[in-house]
Amino acid sequence: MALTSTGTLTDAARADGVGVAAFNVITLEHAEAVIMAAEAAALPVVLAISENAVKFRRGRLGPLAAACRVLAEEAAVPVALHLDHVESVELLRAAEGSGIGSVMFDASRLPYAQNVAATADAAAWAHERGITLEAELGEVGGKPGHPALDAHAPGARTDPAEAAAYVRATGVDALAVAVGSSHAMLDRTAALDHDLIARLRAAVDIPLVLHGSSGVPDAELRAAVAAGMTKINVGTALNIAYTGTLREHLAATPNRADPRPSLTAARESTATTITTLLRVITAKP
Ligand code: G3H
Numbered sequence: 475m476a477l478t479s480t481g482t483l484t485d486a487a488r489a490d491g492v493g494v495a496a497f498n499v500i501t502l503e504h505a506e507a508v509i510m511a512a513e514a515a516a517l518p519v520v521l522a523i524s525e526n527a528v529k530f531r532r533g534r535l536g537p538l539a540a541a542c543r544v545l546a547e548e549a550a551v552p553v554a555l556h557l558d559h560v561e562s563v564e565l566l567r568a569a570e571g572s573g574i575g576s577v578m579f580d581a582s583r584l585p586y587a588q589n590v591a592a593t594a595d596a597a598a599w600a601h602e603r604g605i606t607l608e609a610e611l612g613e614v615g616g617k618p619g620h621p622a623l624d625a626h627a628p629g630a631r632t633d634p635a636e637a638a639a640y641v642r643a644t645g646v647d648a649l650a651v652a653v654g655s656s657h658a659m660l661d662r663t664a665a666l667d668h669d670l671i672a673r674l675r676a677a678v679d680i681p682l683v684l685h686g687s688s689g690v691p692d693a694e695l696r697a698a699v700a701a702g703m704t705k706i707n708v709g710t711a712l713n714i715a716y717t718g719t720l721r722e723h724l725a726a727t728p729n730r731a732d733p734r735p736s737l738t739a740a741r742e743s744t745a746t747t748i749t750t751l752l753r754v755i756t757a758k759p
């Protein structure tokens with residue numbers, strides 16, 4: 475029984491001065507790859523299911539969440555379940571009783587006052603049920619279905635004083651901040667603002683969360699953790715490995731009907747990518 479909570483993992487990571495990796499899963503093979511890698515590295519991990527993944531799963535959270543819960547319960551390492559980038563209050567409420575211990579409620583597109591009101595309501599609802607709530611202030615760009623956003627544009631980044639006021643006003647347990655990363659990058663060229671990370675770390679006392687981490691090089695990830703980021707969210711890097719391997723295997727075997735050999739290779743190459751990232755994110759500075 476290794477199911478744990480994100481809060482337990484981030485508390486331990488902050489005490490150790492290391493990061494916690496959260497990986498977005500879409501298929502059962504993604505989730506299996508995360509567990510394989512975490513067990514091989516003997517490291518704890520967060521399995522994250524995004525609202526977009528739920529949409530892909532025909533609008534149903536239950537089947538993928540149930541699969542992730544069993545994988546977590548049977549894992550040899552601590553595994554937490556997280557619901558990511560939730561804009562729908564209905565989906566937030568579906569987390570209750572699913573084994574999901576943390577939700578990222580994403581009201582970052584709303585004007586500040588509306589973001590505060592919606593997030594405070596979500597946090598109160600979650601806390602009554604023993605669920606922790608992460609929210610986003612500033613907006614990390616590159617989200618599916620959202621207009622492109624320049625991570626380096628003036629005003630795109632999270633302001634430390636506003637972050638402190640936001641945490642006080644909403645009661646959230648973790649804060650996603652805009653510090654130079656962007657979602658869904660296919661190359662690892664993002665440059666983070668480490669001075670801003672340190673100022674945000676000093677301004678708020680809850681775990682800081684880096685989104686869009688696939689586009690962040692290893693050295694930048696290490697520096698981000700050293701400067702004060704705790705939860706490091708990765709999604710696209712898994713899909714680059716998964717889809718790339720699947721594409722190669724299917725192209726090499728045009729007469730094969732059984733998808734399992736190609737899916738096995740995709741799962742293994744995804745696990746290899748995850749193992750490398752896990753070691754970077756959890757390395758002691
Ligand atoms: O919430 C999910 C993460 O921010 C993943 O972003 O797909 O760019 O790694 P990424």
Ligand code: ZN
Binds near residue numbers: 657685686707
């Ligand atoms: Zn994200």
